[in-house]
Amino acid sequence: MQQNGSRKLFVNIAVRDLKKSMExxxxxxxxxxxxxxxxxxxxxxxxxxxxxxxxxxxxFRTFTKR
Structure with missing residues (x-):
């Protein structure tokens, strides 16, 4: 099967401290x-x-009811 255009992949990961994770x-x-x-x-x-x-x-919790 041939695909038109490119695909993008986004993976969501929960982190405790966003600033420290970015660092x-x-x-x-x-x-x-x-x-x-x-x-x-x-x-x-x-x-x-x-x-x-x-x-x-x-x-992250706003993405699911679990």
């Missing part, structure tokens, strides 16, 4: 897209097609 991943060489980063979430760029959303635990 940790920055030290490993990852960058963050400021367009999708605020006090609740940070968009970590893995490559042009893959991103990890670091979400504060409180914000």
């Amino acid at each position: 940790f991943f920055s030290k490993l060489g990852f960058t963050f897209n400021p367009k999708f980063t605020d006090e609740n979430a940070a968009c970590m760029v893995v490559n042009d097609e893959a991103f990890v959303m670091l979400l504060s635990e409180q914000f």
